Amino acid sequence: MSIIKLLNKKLQRTLFTTPSHNQHAIFSKEYEPFFKHDYSELEGFDNLSDPKNAILMAQGKVSDILGTKRSFFVTQGATTAMLASMKALINPGDRVLVAxxxxxxxxxxxxxxAGIVDWFLPETNSKWGIYTKIDTEKLKQTLEIGDYKVFIMTSPTYEGIVSDIDEISNICAMHGVYLIVDEAHGSLYNFSDNLPKTAIQLGADVSINSLHKTAGALNQSAILNVSTKLDVDIHLFQKALNILHTTSPSYPILANIEACISYLNSKAGRKEIDDLIVNIEQFKKELTRFGIEFYESDDHDPTKILLRKEGVSGVDLSNTLFEQFDIEDEMNNDISALFLTGIGTTKLKLDKLKNALRKVPTNPSFIPYEMDFQPFPLVKVQPVDTFNRDFYFVNNNDALLKISNKLVMPYPPGIGLLYPGEAIQRWHLKYLGNDVEIFKE
Ligand SMILES: Cc1ncc(COP(=O)(O)O)c(C=O)c1O
Structure with a gap:
């Protein structure tokens, strides 16, 4: 029986269990729908930390669809799925290469x-101000000289750049390195021939999907996928999840993960994805006449709309859309703006954006920006040793080459420009303000 059927069954039971609300919104009727399915791990409702019935069956169904050894449901987002996959594969002192x-x-x-990190810089595109793919030659050379246990990377990137996972997984396998791919933004890939193949299909050992980003699921819905080829005891993943996951997982989220994958795998779901791709193609075609340029390349996911408009910065474009047209983008910078699409992005919605984009005013004397990328990070203190360290403040003028206690990170996309434990380079100073937190040596 599916999780939602289980939740819909009329329970005659009198519950003296958590949650106390008895599946009713006590404080206001307005919230009633949120409470209807909010059960805990009742007798017969299975248990996410040791699934044997409905949850195990739902995970099995998803695993068959995605072609994995196991697909663990996670109700705390891709964040927890990533932490758990790292805990399962990395022991203290293991060397980890991270894009x-x-x-x-x-x-x-x-x-x-307590993994020991070496950073790997992906390729960049300064015209668009984005990281692009992993250079496989550079990866090969890096793996030849370092004794790494795991390589962790993102594909697709936030902006939709897909790396050559087929080649990368071969290189990793040749060097005995496990490959974890953060595929948070690629949850639709299994369900359309017009999208890239999934990281698991292309040989990754572990991949992570964040179903709430593009697949139409509720916030915090994620899946941790383990490949059939991974030679690690699968129970380590369950054990890691059990350390990091709440003991009160949300049943509505579990049920919606199952329903989301069933829908994506259905004729209707597959059609919705293919229609979306056609609609976006049409949207782009119509807008290029209006001075709007889209990021496009062979390795780009067609559902990610990254654009720039001649004569206006990405930030100003975004502000105008928000203030004058009530449209909010996912992310923007001096150069471009990113519009997230997925299950739920109707043609009507795209038309509204299209009409607004045409009307955004431009300035003929505007000079386009070129992005200045962060330098190669200089790790002075390993992440594990940065957590609870004494620090003090110095003036920005005196911060050069000191070790930062501060995380500098615009969100979105949640990519660090400077992490605690790294030496402050000249490039970082402009992000650090007057008083800079640095470690006591
Ligand atoms: C590439 C990537 N991975 C992981 C995450 C974390 O996802 P979640 O919000 O599902 O925890 C994000 C969120 O922005 C992301 O962009």
Missing amino acids: RNVHKSVFNGLILT
Whole structure:
């Protein structure tokens, strides 16, 4: 029986269990729908930390669809899925190679696992101000000289750049390195021939999907996928999840993870994805006549709309859309703006954006920006040793080459410009304000 059927069954039981609300919104009827399915792990409702019935069956169904050894449901987002996969594969002192454009959860995972980090800089595109893909030659050379246990990377990137996971997984396998791919923004890939293949299909050992980003699921819905080829005891993943996951997982979220994957795998779900791709293609075609340029390349996910408009910065474009058209983008910078699409992005919504974009005013004397990327990070103190350290403040003028206690990170996208434990380079000073937190040596 699916999780939602289980939740819909009329329970005659009198519950003296958590939660106390008896599936009713006590404080206001307005909230009633949120409470209807909010059960705890009742007798017969299975248990996320040791699933044997409905949850195990739902996870099994998803695992069959995604072609994995196990697909664990996570009700605390891709963040917890990443932390758990790192805990399962990394022991204290293991060397970990990490692409610099990862989400901040990876740095936090290094604190929790005591893995020793080396950073890897992906390629960049300064015209668009974005990280692009992993250079596989550079990766090969890096793995040849370092004794790494795990390589962690993001694909697709926030902006939709997909790396060559097929080649990367071969390189990692050749060097005995486990590959974890943060595929938070690529949850639709299994369900359309017009999208890239999934990281698991292309040989990753572990991948993480964040279903609430583009797949139409409730916030915090995520899946941790483990490949059939991974030679690590699968129970380590359950054990890691049990350390990090709440003991009161949300049943509505669990049920919606199951329903989300069933929908994506259905004829209707697949059609919605393919229609979305066609609608976006059309949207782009119509807008290029109005001075709007889209990021496009062979390795770009067509559902990610990254654009710039001649004569206006990404920030100003975003502000105008917000203030004059009530449209909010996902992310913007001096150069471009990113519009997130997915399940739920109707043609009507795209039309509204299209009409607004045409009307955003421009300035003929505007000079486009070129992005100045962060320098290669100089790690002086490993993440595990940064957590609870004495620090003091120095003036910005005196901060050069001191070791930062501060995390500098615009959010979104949650990619660190400077992490605690790294030497402050000239490039960082402009982000640090007057008083800079630095470690006591
Ligand atoms: C690439 C990437 N990975 C992981 C996460 C974390 O996802 P969640 O919000 O599901 O915890 C994000 C969130 O922005 C992200 O962009």
